[in-house]
Amino acid sequence: MSIAEGQRLDPHAAQAERLLGLLGEYAARPLEEGQALPGEMYTSPAIYELELERIFRRDWLFVGRGDEIPDPGDWLSATIGDEPIMVVRGEDREIRALSRVCPHRFMDVLADGSSGDHGHRDSFVCPYHSWAFGLDGRMSGAPMMSRSKRFEREHDAYCLSSFKTEVWNGFVFVNLDSDAEPLASRLGEIEEITADYDLADWVQVDRVDWPESPANWKLVMDNGRECYHHQGAHKDTLEPLWPSNMVDADTTDSKYWYYQRMFVSPEMAVGQEDGHLQHPLVLPAFEGLSAFDRSQYLLIGIYPSMFFACGPDMLITGKWLPTGPASHKFELGICVHKSHADDPELKEKLAESVQWAYDLQVEDSRMITGIQSMLESRHAQRGGALQYPLERPMWQFQQYLAHRLLGSGGPADGGA
Numbered sequence: 377m378s379i380a381e382g383q384r385l386d387p388h389a390a391q392a393e394r395l396l397g398l399l400g401e402y403a404a405r406p407l408e409e410g411q412a413l414p415g416e417m418y419t420s421p422a423i424y425e426l427e428l429e430r431i432f433r434r435d436w437l438f439v440g441r442g443d444e445i446p447d448p449g450d451w452l453s454a455t456i457g458d459e460p461i462m463v464v465r466g467e468d469r470e471i472r473a474l475s476r477v478c479p480h481r482f483m484d485v486l487a488d489g490s491s492g493d494h495g496h497r498d499s500f501v502c503p504y505h506s507w508a509f510g511l512d513g514r515m516s517g518a519p520m521m522s523r524s525k526r527f528e529r530e531h532d533a534y535c536l537s538s539f540k541t542e543v544w545n546g547f548v549f550v551n552l553d554s555d556a557e558p559l560a561s562r563l564g565e566i567e568e569i570t571a572d573y574d575l576a577d578w579v580q581v582d583r584v585d586w587p588e589s590p591a592n593w594k595l596v597m598d599n600g601r602e603c604y605h606h607q608g609a610h611k612d613t614l615e616p617l618w619p620s621n622m623v624d625a626d627t628t629d630s631k632y633w634y635y636q637r638m639f640v641s642p643e644m645a646v647g648q649e650d651g652h653l654q655h656p657l658v659l660p661a662f663e664g665l666s667a668f669d670r671s672q673y674l675l676i677g678i679y680p681s682m683f684f685a686c687g688p689d690m691l692i693t694g695k696w697l698p699t700g701p702a703s704h705k706f707e708l709g710i711c712v713h714k715s716h717a718d719d720p721e722l723k724e725k726l727a728e729s730v731q732w733a734y735d736l737q738v739e740d741s742r743m744i745t746g747i748q749s750m751l752e753s754r755h756a757q758r759g760g761a762l763q764y765p766l767e768r769p770m771w772q773f774q775q776y777l778a779h780r781l782l783g784s785g786g787p788a789d790g791g792a
């Protein structure tokens with residue numbers, strides 16, 4: 377049997393081809409005809425491989441806030457698909473994304489017995505044979521290598537590989553593709569919408585670091601993007617504050633990002649100003665905001681795998697990264713404006729909000745893992761109609777996926 381024949385008979389390849397055909401078809405429909413993707417799209421190993429290749433190795437991915445690593449030597453780590461990286465603040469205060477793979481025999485240069493995904497180092501010394509690297513990834517020493525002619529000859533090439541990094545309003549994005557187009561040009565319109573919030577001046581003060589969960593990354597992203605489920609999964613938590621039927625999700629046509637406004641309910645509002653209900657506060661509202669801004673949380677998601685929600689007194693960030701075809705890692709960041717960051721009572725003031733975010737995550741997690749456990753069923757193969765307009769971000773995400781996986785993007789192709 378020839379390889380070509382073998383590929384034709386490969387059931388995974390045939391399944392992926394069929395699913396991609398369906399994705400292209402769904403992505404090209406108008407929203408009124410929108411339909412959820414079939415369960416196989418969230419379980420297929422071949423689709424996951426393609427996503428690693430065309431999304432996670434080629435697109436801009438949110439890895440954290442720059443304020444999480446304020447000083448030279450501060451680092452945070454992440455794994456993008458199968459690529460272990462660290463994001464480091466250099467002596468020159470620049471933020472760089474570096475590989476954690478030692479160029480000698482591939483040890484993780486951070487695996488020295490300390491745990492956690494944040495830390496501080498003056499340099500990175502590989503725990504295996506002590507090759508050392510500066511904060512910019514350049515080699516600074518390698519013991520007992522002077523008799524290796526190869527080492528002497530190749531010395532300058534031995535460094536920690538670096539990846540493209542862009543800091544947009546304090547959000548750090550990394551791209552594994554050295555030929556990637558810059559990110560910022562895609563985000564001009566978000567810049568306008570969020571201009572009053574001074575996003576670069578917020579600092580992360582707490583986080584919910586959720587353990588690895590058994591669900592496909594797209595499933596959890598879909599969940600994080602739509603507010604239709606407030607009245608279902610969150611009927612006692614989110615729905616009383618941000619009712620589904622008060623969410624404005626009919627916004628942009630972009631295939632790179634979406635936004636929606638989650639308005640406070642009349643029951644939870646703390647008065648009215650200029651005709652706008654006012655959102656309750658934990659901290660004093662940020663000064664530059666209008667009465668309209670103070671009536672809501674403005675939720676913005678940048679595909680493929682992040683969102684942030686701007687409230688009158690808080691900024692919440694969400695980061696998801698896949699760890700396999702049916703697993704992902706999630707982290708929620710809670711940020712306040714830098715003028716409140718030194719408040720000695722901040723921890724107590726935010727405690728209830730952090731607990732609330734944790735409780736919401738418990739509710740979401742129950743839904744997501746529940747869905748994943750249904751996906752092998754033959755009855756999970758034809759998705760239902762999308763709710764118009766609250767599931768619009770899922771429809772836009774289909775266009776993003778089609779754009780990345782197929783090179784086409786439905787109605788929004790060519791859009792911002």
Ligand code: FES
Nearest residue numbers: 478480481502505
């Ligand atoms: S593997 Fe890092 S120094 Fe040998």
Ligand SMILES: [Fe+2]
Nearest residue numbers: 599605610740
């Ligand atoms: Fe949710």
